[in-house]
Amino acid sequence: MSTVVIVGSQWGDEGKGKVIDYLASEADVVVRGQGGNNAGHTVVVGDKKYALHLIPSGILNKKAVNVIGNGVVFDPEGFLKEIDGLEAKGIDTSTIKISERAHVVFPYHKEIDRLAEEARGKSKIGTTVKGIGPTYMDKVERSGIRICDLMNEEVFELKTRAQIEAKNQIITKIYGGQPLNADEIIANYKAFADRIRPYVADTTVIVYDAVKANKKVLLEGAQGTLLDIDFGTYPYVTSSHPISGGFAIGAGIGPNMIEEVIGITKAYTTRVGKGPFVTELEDETGDRIRVAGNEFGTTTGRARRCGWLDLVIVDFAARVNGMTCMSLMLLDVLSGFETLKICTGYEYEGQIIKHFPADLNVLAKCKPVYTELPGWKEDITKCETYDALPAEAKKYIETIEEHVGIPVKIVSVGPKRSQTIIRDSIYRA
Ligand code: GDP
Ligand code: IMO
Ligand code: MG
Numbered sequence: 001m002s003t004v005v006i007v008g009s010q011w012g013d014e015g016k017g018k019v020i021d022y023l024a025s026e027a028d029v030v031v032r033g034q035g036g037n038n039a040g041h042t043v044v045v046g047d048k049k050y051a052l053h054l055i056p057s058g059i060l061n062k063k064a065v066n067v068i069g070n071g072v073v074f075d076p077e078g079f080l081k082e083i084d085g086l087e088a089k090g091i092d093t094s095t096i097k098i099s100e101r102a103h104v105v106f107p108y109h110k111e112i113d114r115l116a117e118e119a120r121g122k123s124k125i126g127t128t129v130k131g132i133g134p135t136y137m138d139k140v141e142r143s144g145i146r147i148c149d150l151m152n153e154e155v156f157e158l159k160t161r162a163q164i165e166a167k168n169q170i171i172t173k174i175y176g177g178q179p180l181n182a183d184e185i186i187a188n189y190k191a192f193a194d195r196i197r198p199y200v201a202d203t204t205v206i207v208y209d210a211v212k213a214n215k216k217v218l219l220e221g222a223q224g225t226l227l228d229i230d231f232g233t234y235p236y237v238t239s240s241h242p243i244s245g246g247f248a249i250g251a252g253i254g255p256n257m258i259e260e261v262i263g264i265t266k267a268y269t270t271r272v273g274k275g276p277f278v279t280e281l282e283d284e285t286g287d288r289i290r291v292a293g294n295e296f297g298t299t300t301g302r303a304r305r306c307g308w309l310d311l312v313i314v315d316f317a318a319r320v321n322g323m324t325c326m327s328l329m330l331l332d333v334l335s336g337f338e339t340l341k342i343c344t345g346y347e348y349e350g351q352i353i354k355h356f357p358a359d360l361n362v363l364a365k366c367k368p369v370y371t372e373l374p375g376w377k378e379d380i381t382k383c384e385t386y387d388a389l390p391a392e393a394k395k396y397i398e399t400i401e402e403h404v405g406i407p408v409k410i411v412s413v414g415p416k417r418s419q420t421i422i423r424d425s426i427y428r429a
Pocket of ligand 1: 008012013014015016017018039040041042043044292293294298329330331332333412413414415416
């Protein structure tokens with residue numbers, strides 16, 4: 001058995017796509033288990049850059065089967081656009097399998113996402129406006145439409161017409177918006193259904209059989225721990241479970257089948273959207289990190305908020321995910337700083353807090369307690385081994401390992417596949 005989970009240990013955009021693409025060269029199956037096309041995973045292969053949203057980042061490797069699991073919310077229009085974009089670049093997309101249990105995103109979900117954000121005014125969440133929250137709301141409310149419904153023309157039309165009618169009431173009467181045209185939506189979705197049909201499968205069987213046959217299965221988390229609906233900075237979160245446990249449900253496998261949990265950890269911290277951020281740098285240092293790290297969103301193009309590495313967050317992520325190791329990303333971005341800061345605790349009303357608090361009112365008042373470390377001047381983007389890294393960079397990595405209590409098995413020093421230092425094997429024999 002060799003089942004590996006990739007999770008974001010911060011607020012997303014940690015570089016999960018790069019690591020998944022790297023590890024997918026050996027994987028048999030790559031699985032997305034939650035979220036939707038709110039995710040933006042950038043993968044750089046040679047001179048080409050790929051932005052993946054709904055399609056697993058294993059797609060750029062020929063061997064792996066790429067599964068969109070039952071826990072994902074599936075936007076057919078976004079999916080087909082992505083397929084067309086990849087096919088135009090010569091990528092074979094026939095390895096994709098979509099769960100018949102996944103819930104479908106409709107235009108009314110996106111419209112309600114947009115209108116709800118507008119209505120929130122100052123307390124808006126800063127969603128990606130991809131209809132993610134409203135689609136999960138329908139799933140939990142038991143009025144959602146699934147891929148298996150989309151595959152059945154009669155059932156689909158009946159259910160969708162009823163939903164559009166109900167949602168138009170909300171759009172017009174609660175938000176004062178314009179009603180959506182049911183005939184148009186149904187006609188469009190029937191056309192989408194025809195194109196999607198060949199990809200649809202009972203993905204739980206594919207994943208289970210691969211695990212049982214001792215194949216290499218890579219479970220691709222989207223978003224990050226602090227965006228988890230239970231463990232994140234609620235309500236400034238997404239509506240799914242990006243933590244490792246989310247895969248037991250979102251991919252349909254037993255939790256005892258998960259072996260390695262890699263926490264993808266950026267060497268500093270970023271977040272998009274609103275909500276408290278203890279180590280945020282709203283100054284020249286933050287700007288410098290943003291420019292050096294090209295911290296602009298893959299999905300929405302928004303400038304990401306930047307700050308020093310926060311180990312209170314990474315510690316918390318290690319705990320709730322059962323992280324067995326870390327992959328430290330974008331270390332090259334920190335080259336050239338005289339001094340680097342790592343947050344190892346929060347000061348709250350004169351007390352030191354070590355555990356990430358649930359209450360945002362507490363979090364908003366927390367001040368970072370920093371350990372300062374010397375920086376390095378060298379460009380590290382060409383370092384191919386751990387030993388080739390400057391002593392200060394190694395000290396930075398080892399300080400993180402010591403604090404979190406798990407090893408950093410991968411160090412990333414640039415966006416390309418070749419800019420990856422593997423310190424220890426990931427898949428177990
Ligand atoms: P994801 O959502 O976790 O997959 O991360 P994103 O793709 O949204 O953001 C990470 C960005 O950093 C992407 O543009 C990657 O190409 C880039 N990246 C990944 N690893 C490294 C690295 O080690 N160094 C640098 N400079 N960029 C990296
Ligand atoms: P990847 O997989 C960073 C954030 C949004 C917003 C909140 C809720 O690329 O790491 P949603 O549209 O999900 O309802 O928005 O979650 N968010 C992300 N931030 N990376 C992501 O994905 C994100 N997906 C959602 O910015 O704050
Ligand atoms: Mg991203």
